[in-house]
Amino acid sequence: MNIDFTGKRILVTGSTGGIGLAAAEGFVAAGGQVVINGRSEERVSRALARLEGAQGFAGDLSNAEDCERLFSAFPDFDIVVNNIGIFGPQDFFETTDAEWTRFFDTNVLSGVRVSRAYATGMAARGWGRVIFIASESALNIPADMIHYGMTKTAQLAVSRGLAKRLAGTGVTVNAVLPGPTLSEGVAGMLAPDGGDLEKIAADFVVAHRGSSIIRRASRVDEVANMILYIASEQASATTGASLRVDGGVVDII
Incomplete structure (x- = not known):
């Protein structure tokens, strides 16, 4: 299978490290025109040193103002990978309203804003890919990270609903569910x-x-492999799906 992203404009949010950076490296290696994103210029610059020909955008996409700066700087993408996310254990009874809001703004609303901005252009052109990086915690809600699990389940709802909203347009929308990585x-x-x-x-x-x-x-490249496949031409009949790269953690058939 020859996966080729030549001529495709690709945004990977939260991509100065981890799964996001591994995916960005894969897209670049396959010929894609990649824009990476991180919260600071320092982290973006450090990641760009590993990605010949890529571009960067420094900004916190959990807030609307930085999202608007992104949309102005880069008006169109063919592929969007909504990877930005935060996590961390905290007891339910000690998790404040502010923390619930911070997790929701970062893990969910960032992807809502980015997808809303770019999917209409994809649909008008008759081709596009929107990918949400969720987690097996969307299905196995961890007792010590309920606030995090909630955001990952919300991503599945947004992904499935948006796939249906874009039915017949040539734009696919899917979620990838990594396990511990x-x-x-x-x-x-x-x-x-x-x-x-x-x-x-x-x-x-x-x-x-x-x-x-x-x-x-899992290794980050093992998750990135799924992201690259689902973003490719070869995955044209897969949409509205939740694709697990969890090592079999979710115990369902």
Whole structure:
């Protein structure tokens, strides 16, 4: 299978590290014209050093003002990957209204705004891809991150509904559901003092995601592979889907 993004304009939000950066690298390698995004100029510049020919946009897409700056700077995309997201454990009874709002604005409303801005142009041209990076936590709501799980479930609702809204236009909308993944954020949560991250993450998966079939955390490139496929011409008949890259954590058939 030859996946080729030559001539395609691609936005990957939250892409200065982790899954987003791995996806951006894959798009660039396959010929795409990629714009990456991060909250600071420093992080964007550091990521661009790894992505020859890519462009960057520094801004916090959890707020409407920075989204408007993005839309003005880059009026059209053929492929949008809504990857920006935050996570972290916190007990339900200690999670404030402000924290619920922060998670919703970052994980959900950012993708709503970006998709609303760019999907109409895709539909007018008769081709496009909108991808939401959700999580297996959308289905397995973690008791210690209920506020996070809520946002991931909301992404599935938005993705499925938007796919139906764009029926027959040539624009597909899908969600990708990673499981525990060896990203910088996970490293910071599981191994803040260093150590063998792969072993620490595997021990976490066995202890807290006992239904995992691969018995380890996924690599960022393994998740990126699914993103690249679902964004490709070859995935033209897949839309409105929730595509798991969770190592078998979600125990359904």
